[in-house]
Amino acid sequence: MINIKFILNRYKYFLISLLICIAIYIFDNNLGLDIFDSTKSNIIQMLSILPPVMILLGLLDVWVPREYFMKYMGSNSGILGIALSFLIAFFAAGPMYAAFPFTAVLIKKGVKFSNIIIFLNAWCVTKFSTLLFEIGALGYKFTIARLLIDVPGVIIMGYIVDYLVNKKK
Incomplete structure (x- = not known):
C-alpha cells in the first residue's frame, strides 16, 4: 500500500x-x-x-579495495591524503552535483572526513578545466593569487569542519 x-x-x-x-x-x-x-x-x-558518473563510481567501488582508500586517504594519511583529495578534484569533470555520489563512495571506503571536505571544496575551486578558463578570462596572475588564498583556505576549512563534526559526536 x-x-x-x-x-x-x-x-x-x-x-x-x-x-x-x-x-x-x-x-x-x-x-x-x-x-x-x-x-x-x-x-x-x-x-x-x-549515468556515466554512477557507472564509473560503481566500477571504482568494486575495483579499488577499501584498504587502499584507508591507507592513502584515511585517518593516518596526513599530507598524502590532502594531496590526493586535491588531485582527484583537480582532474574531475562535471558540475558540483556530480561530486556528491563520489563523496558517498569516499565515505563508504573509510576516507578521513577532513579529506572529504577538502575534496568537495577543491572540486569547486581547483578543477583543471575551470583553471584554464579562468587563466584565459582573468589572467594567470589573478588565478595564481586566488589559488594561493584558496588552497590553504580549503585545507583549513576541511580541518575546521572535521573538528566541529567530531566535537558534536
Whole structure:
C-alpha cells in the first residue's frame, strides 16, 4: 500500500516548488514557460552526466579495495591524503552535483572526513578545466593569487569542519 503521508513528506520541497512554478505560470505565462524550459534543460543535463558518473563510481567501488582508500586517504594519511583529495578534484569533470555520489563512495571506503571536505571544496575551486578558463578570462596572475588564498583556505576549512563534526559526536 502506498503511504501518501510518507510521499508528501519526502517530496514536500519539490511539490512546493512545483506549486510555486504553476502559480507563476498562471500569473505570467512567459515567465512560467521560461521556468519550465530551464527546468527541462537542467534535467536533461543531469541525465546526461549522472549515468556515466554512477557507472564509473560503481566500477571504482568494486575495483579499488577499501584498504587502499584507508591507507592513502584515511585517518593516518596526513599530507598524502590532502594531496590526493586535491588531485582527484583537480582532474574531475562535471558540475558540483556530480561530486556528491563520489563523496558517498569516499565515505563508504573509510576516507578521513577532513579529506572529504577538502575534496568537495577543491572540486569547486581547483578543477583543471575551470583553471584554464579562468587563466584565459582573468589572467594567470589573478588565478595564481586566488589559488594561493584558496588552497590553504580549503585545507583549513576541511580541518575546521572535521573538528566541529567530531566535537558534536
